[in-house]
Amino acid sequence: MKRIEIPSIENLGHGHLACAGCGAAVGMRLTLKALGEKAVMVFPASCWSIIPGNWPHSSIRIPHIHAGFVTGGATASGLRAALDIRGDHETIVTVWAGDGGTFDIGLQALSGAAERNEDFIYICNDNEAYMNTGTQRSAATPFLAWTTTTPAQQPKENPKKDIMAIMADHRIPYAATVTAAYPEDFFRKMEKAKRIRGTRFIHLLSPCPPGWKIPSERTIQIARLAVRSRVFPLYEIENGKYILQEESRTVPVKEYLRLQGRFGHLTEQNIEEIQKRADEEWERLLKRARC
Numbered sequence: 001m002k003r004i005e006i007p008s009i010e011n012l013g014h015g016h017l018a019c020a021g022c023g024a025a026v027g028m029r030l031t032l033k034a035l036g037e038k039a040v041m042v043f044p045a046s047c048w049s050i051i052p053g054n055w056p057h058s059s060i061r062i063p064h065i066h067a068g069f070v071t072g073g074a075t076a077s078g079l080r081a082a083l084d085i086r087g088d089h090e091t092i093v094t095v096w097a098g099d100g101g102t103f104d105i106g107l108q109a110l111s112g113a114a115e116r117n118e119d120f121i122y123i124c125n126d127n128e129a130y131m132n133t134g135t136q137r138s139a140a141t142p143f144l145a146w147t148t149t150t151p152a153q154q155p156k157e158n159p160k161k162d163i164m165a166i167m168a169d170h171r172i173p174y175a176a177t178v179t180a181a182y183p184e185d186f187f188r189k190m191e192k193a194k195r196i197r198g199t200r201f202i203h204l205l206s207p208c209p210p211g212w213k214i215p216s217e218r219t220i221q222i223a224r225l226a227v228r229s230r231v232f233p234l235y236e237i238e239n240g241k242y243i244l245q246e247e248s249r250t251v252p253v254k255e256y257l258r259l260q261g262r263f264g265h266l267t268e269q270n271i272e273e274i275q276k277r278a279d280e281e282w283e284r285l286l287k288r289a290r291c
C-alpha cells in the first residue's frame with residue numbers, strides 16, 4: 001500500500017477545551033489535516049459546541065457553524081446550496097456530529113440529506129454516549145455498558161445500532177469506519193472521501209476518558225484494541241460494496257473491556273455474551289464483504 005504523508009499543518013489550535021486525552025480531539029486534528037484549508041464544518045450540539053472556545057475566539061482554524069442538535073444534515077445541505085449558488089464548487093462542506101446527533105436525534109435530517117445524495121462529508125464522532133451533558137446512553141452505547149441512565153445494576157440492554165448499514169442502505173457512494181489509532185488509514189479514507197461527490201459518511205470511534213472511565217493516556221491504546229477485538233472493525237462501503245480490513249493481531253474482547261471502568265461491573269458470563277455477539281457481527285460483515 002502507498003505510504004501516506006500526514007501534513008504538518010495544524011488547524012486545531014491551542015487553547016481548545018477538550019478534556020485531557022479526548023480521543024475526538026486527536027480525530028479532529030487528523031480530520032482538519034486531511035481536509036486542508038478549503039473546507040467548512042457544521043457542529044450540531046455536542047462536546048464540540050464547547051471545545052472550540054468562547055466567541056469571538058475559536059481554536060478551529062476553518063470556517064464553522066454551530067447548529068441545532070437535530071440539524072446536521074439540513075444545515076450542511078443549505079450550506080452546499082449556498083456555496084454552489086456563489087459558484088464555489090470547490091469548498092468541501094463537512095459535518096462533525098456526535099453519536100447522539102447522528103444515531104438518534106439527527107438521524108432524520110441526515111437520512112433526508114443522504115437520500116438526496118447531498119454533496120458533503122458527514123463525520124460521526126462516536127464516543128458512545130451523550131458526553132456533553134454527562135454521559136447519558138445513546139443508540140450507539142454498547143450492549144451492557146454503564147452510563148448515567150443505564151447504571152451498573154441495570155446496564156444497557158440493547159445492542160449498538162448498525163449506523164454503517166443504515167447509511168449504506170441509503171445508497172450513498174461512500175462510508176468508512178476509522179479511529180485515531182490508525183492515523184494513516186484514517187487519512188487515506190478521508191482523502192478518498194474528498195475525491196468522491198455526494199454524501200460520504202465517516203464513522204469515527206473516539207474514546208472519552210471521563211465517559212468511558214479510562215485514564216487519559218490510554219485513549220489510543222483502547223481505540224486500537226477496539227479494532228483488534230473486532231468490536232469496531234475497520235472497513236469501507238463503496239457504492240454498496242463492503243471492503244473489510246482483516247486485522248491480523250486479533251485479541252479477545254475481554255482485553256478491550258477490562259481497561260474501561262464503564263464495563264467494570266461485567267461478569268464472566270456477560271463477557272462471553274459480548275464475545276459471542278462480536279463474533280456474530282464479524283461473520284455478518286464477512287458475508288457482506290464476500291457478496
Ligand SMILES: Cc1ncc(C[n+]2csc(CCOP(=O)(O)OP(=O)(O)O)c2C)c(N)n1
Pocket residue numbers: 045046047048068069070097098099100101102127129130131132133138
Ligand atoms: C434539542 C436539544 N436537546 C438537547 C440538547 C442538549 N444537548 C447538547 S449536547 C447534547 C449531547 C450530545 O451528545 P452527542 O451527540 O453524542 O455528542 P457528544 O456530547 O457526546 O460529543 C445534548 C443532549 C440540545 N442542545 N438540543
Ligand code: SF4
Pocket residue numbers: 017018019020021022023024025047051127131132207208209210211
Ligand atoms: S467529555 Fe469526552 S468527548 Fe467530551 S471533551 Fe471530554 S473527553 Fe472529549
Ligand SMILES: [Mg+2]
Pocket residue numbers: 098099100125126127128129130131
Ligand atoms: Mg457522544
